[in-house]
Structures are given as structure tokens and as C-alpha cells.
Amino acid sequence: MLTSKRLSIEEAEILMRGAADEARRMGIPMCIAVTDDSGQLIRFDRMDGGKISSISIAIDKAFTGAAARKGTHVYNQLCVPGEPTFGIHVTNGGHFCVIGGGLPVTVDGQVVGGIGISSGTAIEDQACAEAALNHFREQTGYRP
């Protein structure tokens, strides 16, 4: 039997606070999604002013971070015509997102969830996701 660890709703709340605090610092109201290790949604917030088109992008970024176990920005660099991974952006029913801003949440080398941010540029979204992960590690003491 396999045992898996996954984020609780309380731990998703810690990630959410970390992301929202950073978004406020940046002055960009964000859509923020947190999934479990299977990429299934646990928590979502659209901050007042977050973009409508970013709702599903944030959820897809969190799914991709958890399910593919890599930052979505990594796939952005791989998903270039002529490169072997090109085409991955249209898989999974269009839910595989290759725009930066999605990250796996790891604890002791294991993926326990994903976080996805959208409403800024890809660079801003990724910075916000990283700030959320840092906040999560400081608050929980978990090691990546």
C-alpha cells in the first residue's frame, strides 16, 4: 500500500496568506490556487480586482506544478517548437499550463501539493508563488 502526504486545508491557508501578502506588496490583486499532491483543488482566492481570465489559469498552474512535479516556468523553456517537449501545453484537456507561476509544494523531497498564481506577468506570478513557498516553510518548518 502506498502512503502519500498532502497539504491540509490549514496548510493551504498558510500558502494563501503568503501569496496574498506578497501580492499586496507587489500591488497586484492575484488569483491564487492551492492543490493537493494529485493536483486537485483545495483552496482558491480571487483577490478583489484579480482578472476573470486568471481564475482557470491559476488553477491550471497549481495542477501542473503538483501533477508534473515541476515549476510551470521549467516547461515554458522546454515547450518550444522543435524541442522534444513541445506540445505538452495542449495535453490534459488544455489544463497543462506552461506559463510561469505554478510550483510544486515539496516536503522532504516529496510533492505534497501545488500552488498557482495568475493576474500579473509570468515573472510576477512566479515571484509571488516563490514568496508563498518561502512563507510556508518559515511558518511550518517543513524542508523542501
Next chain:
Amino acid sequence: MLTSKRLSIEEAEILMRGAADEARRMGIPMCIAVTDDSGQLIRFDRMDGGKISSISIAIDKAFTGAAARKGTHVYNQLCVPGEPTFGIHVTNGGHFCVIGGGLPVTVDGQVVGGIGISSGTAIEDQACAEAALNHFREQTGYRP
């Protein structure tokens, strides 16, 4: 120019707390979604133990409550083979949900959002959504 009112993220949080408190009283971990007046997601929580299949059901119930401006249980009673509204459950790309547990959130007779609950029976989900609305009205003083 038309002017519309919609729930803020803080008001979505009040609905969320009302729903989660009732879910705990019921002993059923729920998926809870809150949308704006156009049915677009503002907030989502999957309580620890909430069903995977209920993630999209809760979101679709909240969409339907807001966008169709009626409780999803009302459409459940109308969407019976031979009745004129049968078939509405497959419209809107499959996102029109006719299972009880979705309600519009109204303030002074205007729809400002929607709430959708899923993981229990349709009856339990609806009771939980109603408890959330009651809590929202007590806390905010808004009248339906």
C-alpha cells in the same frame, strides 16, 4: 452604463466560515464555492476529507445559483423528463447544476453572488448553503 454589486473576497470569507461551521456541526467535510454575480469563482475551500468529485460540483452549483438566480434545488424539481425545463442540466457546457446545494446570494433583491456546497446528500448540501446565507446575513446585516 449599468452598475452592479458583487461580493468582495472578505464577504466571500464570511459565507465560507458560515458554511464550514455548519459542515462541522453536520460532521460532513464539504467542498464550498463562492462566486460573484456573474458566476465567476471568488473563493473555494475543500475541507479535509471533502470529495474529489465534489470540487467541480460545488463550483458549478455556485455558478448556477448566481447565473440563473435560483436555487439549484428549484431546477431539480423543474428538470424532470416530460416537463418543459428538462434538458437544462446539460446546458452551459455541462456546468448548469440541478442538484440542491447551490443558492444565489441576494442583497436588497439583487443577486451579488452564488454559493455552492457538495460532499453530502443534496439535502445536506442545501441545508449547509442555507446556514451559510443565514450566517452571512447575521454578520453583515444585509437583507435578502
Next chain:
Amino acid sequence: MLTSKRLSIEEAEILMRGAADEARRMGIPMCIAVTDDSGQLIRFDRMDGGKISSISIAIDKAFTGAAARKGTHVYNQLCVPGEPTFGIHVTNGGHFCVIGGGLPVTVDGQVVGGIGISSGTAIEDQACAEAALNHFREQTGYRP
């Protein structure tokens, strides 16, 4: 070679005015769609206050009226479990609508377009579609 007649944008406008006038008489802000003989959209209006969930329903009703060449209410009566036509409501990628309010627009026995109405009950939507057709025939002199 086949020759087909189809509504022009000006004729769609006549149907639209007929529908909107009737909707105002009813006191129900409607979503109104007009398609050509292939079921492809020519014209759409969401009156101020029309339901968000009715946008795609109105378009699907107009498609069905034109493409299947029958009123959607006719299919509503046929699409009952155990009857031979049951299941048609999930065909065409979910765009085959069996809720009353969609009608073919015929001229001299030929389908030249479709009209679909949504935001009221199925009965109200159908009455509004019929009023639009009557207005169209009065204004244009075309015979069904």
C-alpha cells in the same frame, strides 16, 4: 448545385425587435439569438438584466430550431426516457437544446434560420419566440 435561402442581418434585426418588444411586454429581460439555416449565429442580444446562464441556452435553442428544423419544445416532449428520441439532449457536443423557446424560421416551407429565447420559463421563452416570428411575418410579408 444547391441554393439555400438564409436570413440577412436586416431580417435578423426584425426578429430581434419582435422578440425584444414582446419581452418588454412580458416584463422579462431576455437573451435572444438568431441563426441562419445552418444554425450559425447571425445576431445576439442580451437585454439589460438577461441571465448569464441564458446566453448559451438562447444560442443553442436557435441552433437547434434551425439545424433540427423543429421547435425545441417538440423535442422536449420526445426526449423522455423510454421514448425512441431520448438522449438527443446530449448530442451535438451538448448544444442540442430540448427546452421550449427555440423555433425554426421558415419561408415558403423552407428553413431559413432559427430563433432562440432564454431567461423566462420555457413557456414564456416559447411565447416570446412565437411573437417574434409573427412580427417577422407581418413586417416582411413572408409566409411560413
Next chain:
Amino acid sequence: MLTSKRLSIEEAEILMRGAADEARRMGIPMCIAVTDDSGQLIRFDRMDGGKISSISIAIDKAFTGAAARKGTHVYNQLCVPGEPTFGIHVTNGGHFCVIGGGLPVTVDGQVVGGIGISSGTAIEDQACAEAALNHFREQTGYRP
């Protein structure tokens, strides 16, 4: 409670007239869509001769202009393989359009709707959308 402004059907009509007049000047029958601030369709016209494949493209352009709050031509320049935003064209269920011809409609710095044009080249579609916006501002006196 948040308050938002959105285009009325009469204001959508002004945009529509501006776009259709420009399309006639260009000699290109266009598909023209106008949405509210959430990207939900208010008004659609397919001019006689407009392309069938442009129906959904015009609607998706108007959605993107409103929901992402940028011109679709801006995303066209960003959505290049190897650039961080590549992949955004397949998000939102394939409804995020990165072809020029979609613009947000802003009033006093706030997005109140979107307009999308399709049937010409991307350059022609964009020019037609811009002409529609100029006409809208002249007629209404609203400032961007």
C-alpha cells in the same frame, strides 16, 4: 460589497454601429461581439458575408479583451515560443484569443466591457475595433 460598471445593451449598440460603419468603409463584412466587464456576451452581429469561423473568434476576442484587460494583439506579441507568456492561447478552455482584434472597453480607467472583431486580417480586425472604440467615445463622451 464591490461595485462595478458594465456596458448596457444601448451602449453595446453604439460600439456595434461604430464597428459596422468602419467594416463597410473597409469593404469587409465582419463578425462583431461586445461583452460586459466579465467577458459575458451582450451583443453579436455577423454582417452579411462575415465568416462562419469568425463567429466564435470574435466572441473569444471580446471575452479576452474584457477578462484579461488587454488588447489581444498585446498577448500576440507576448505569446511567442520561448517567451514567458507562451501557452496562454490554450487556456480558458481555448477561449483566450491572442489574435489582434479584441480590446477592453474602459471608462475612467475601469474595464466595463470588451469588443472583438473577426473576418479580416488581424491588423484589419484591430483597426476596426479601434474605430468602434473611437466612435463610442465620441458618441458617449466617456473617457478611457
